[in-house]
Amino acid sequence: MKLMLTTSRGIEDLARKEVEGLLRKRGVKVTVKEKPLEVEGRLLAEVEESFYIDEKGKKRTLEVATLLNERSRLLHRVIIHIASAKLKTLEEIYDFVYNLPIEKYVKVSESFAVRGFRKGEHEFTSLDIARSVGSAIHDRLSRYGTPKVNLNHPSVIFRAELVGDAFFLGIDTTGDSSLHKRPWRVYDHPAHLKASIANAMIELAEIDENASVIDPMCGSGTILIELALKGHEGAIIGIDKYMKHLKGAEMNALAAGILDKIRFIHGDATRLSKYVESVDFALSNLPYGLKIGRKNLIPELYMDFFAELSKVLEKRGVFLTTEKKAIEEAFEENGFKVEHHRLVGHGGLRVHLYVIS
Ligand code: SAM
Numbered sequence: 419m420k421l422m423l424t425t426s427r428g429i430e431d432l433a434r435k436e437v438e439g440l441l442r443k444r445g446v447k448v449t450v451k452e453k454p455l456e457v458e459g460r461l462l463a464e465v466e467e468s469f470y471i472d473e474k475g476k477k478r479t480l481e482v483a484t485l486l487n488e489r490s491r492l493l494h495r496v497i498i499h500i501a502s503a504k505l506k507t508l509e510e511i512y513d514f515v516y517n518l519p520i521e522k523y524v525k526v527s528e529s530f531a532v533r534g535f536r537k538g539e540h541e542f543t544s545l546d547i548a549r550s551v552g553s554a555i556h557d558r559l560s561r562y563g564t565p566k567v568n569l570n571h572p573s574v575i576f577r578a579e580l581v582g583d584a585f586f587l588g589i590d591t592t593g594d595s596s597l598h599k600r601p602w603r604v605y606d607h608p609a610h611l612k613a614s615i616a617n618a619m620i621e622l623a624e625i626d627e628n629a630s631v632i633d634p635m636c637g638s639g640t641i642l643i644e645l646a647l648k649g650h651e652g653a654i655i656g657i658d659k660y661m662k663h664l665k666g667a668e669m670n671a672l673a674a675g676i677l678d679k680i681r682f683i684h685g686d687a688t689r690l691s692k693y694v695e696s697v698d699f700a701l702s703n704l705p706y707g708l709k710i711g712r713k714n715l716i717p718e719l720y721m722d723f724f725a726e727l728s729k730v731l732e733k734r735g736v737f738l739t740t741e742k743k744a745i746e747e748a749f750e751e752n753g754f755k756v757e758h759h760r761l762v763g764h765g766g767l768r769v770h771l772y773v774i775s
Pocket of ligand 1: 640658659686702705706
């Protein structure tokens with residue numbers, strides 16, 4: 419079986435490592451290709467059928483898609499791959515899908531819907547793609563009975579994606595809500611971080627077992643909550659200047675069932691040494707001055723914050739920002755060394771991720 423897996427752009431390597439780890443631990447043979455057909459934020463996993471013995475001693479098939487939906491922290495979607503090809507027009511897409519053995523994937527008695535996704539320059543919309551693919555599936559299945567379309571509550575969701583000229587069709591086992599939308603998010607911060615990227619930051623930090631970790635501008639607490647959910651044993655501290663966000667972070671932590679694992683402090687990160695004497699790791703999605711605050715205040719905020727951080731940080735920091743110049747000047751001025759840098763796709767933005775020591 420082939421699975422098309424989606425994640426944020428720029429963290430495909432980390433998602434691949436996670437998937438390989440989750441599957442190999444259970445004895446499942448898997449090969450994962452990053453960015454199939456050059457499409458960013460995608461992985462193509464080839465998984466061998468595998469089995470397990472249940473509590474009654476019966477041999478059962480291991481449902482790999484279910485396992486990944488339940489356990490992955492970096493993936494957005496787990497899609498059973500039906501076919502992919504280089505295609506350009508809606509007519510080509512219709513013909514391609516109509517000639518696929520769709521009846522192997524869905525019974526005519528099961529209702530279905532198609533969700534379309536499109537990126538790049540096209541003269542049609544993602545709704546047009548969904549419509550063409552839906553007609554092709556309907557026409558193909560009509561050979562075997564009367565197909566049922568149910569756009570709101572389908573039994574089977576097909577996902578049809580066109581990125582540039584890379585077309586891909588699959589069955590979306592994740593459903594309509596992407597995995598990065600965590601059920602614990604009861605408070606929606608206007609600039610919250612995707613949980614998948616928070617986990618990528620945690621991976622890149624290489625946090626030791628009992629280390630103390632701080633997010634000095636924690637917003638709704640995404641990074642810290644995800645860290646606590648991973649079972650981190652050391653101290654976890656979150657600071658935010660705005661009570662509203664701090665209360666929101668507490669509500670999220672409560673919903674996640676880990677409120678007792680995080681110490682939240684209402685405070686100013688530019689006075690960090692007032693709240694903590696020393697901390698092993700600092701991870702934060704810094705303000706960019708786009709959604710909240712003013713952009714011209716960012717260089718000073720970063721300079722003051724990193725001056726404070728240099729007084730307390732023992733090991734590594736992982737930071738995310740769009741403000742490359744401001745953060746690099748603040749690193750330089752305050753004696754931090756950049757160990758790793760990469761660009762990550764967050765919403766419509768390309769964000770700089772730094773690991774520093
Ligand atoms: N990662 C967070 C999340 O997922 O919700 C979002 C963080 S948001 C990009 C940046 C946060 O920094 C905002 O919540 C803002 O209130 C906070 N902030 C801005 N200036 C601050 C300061 N001087 N001290 C502490 N927090 C600050």
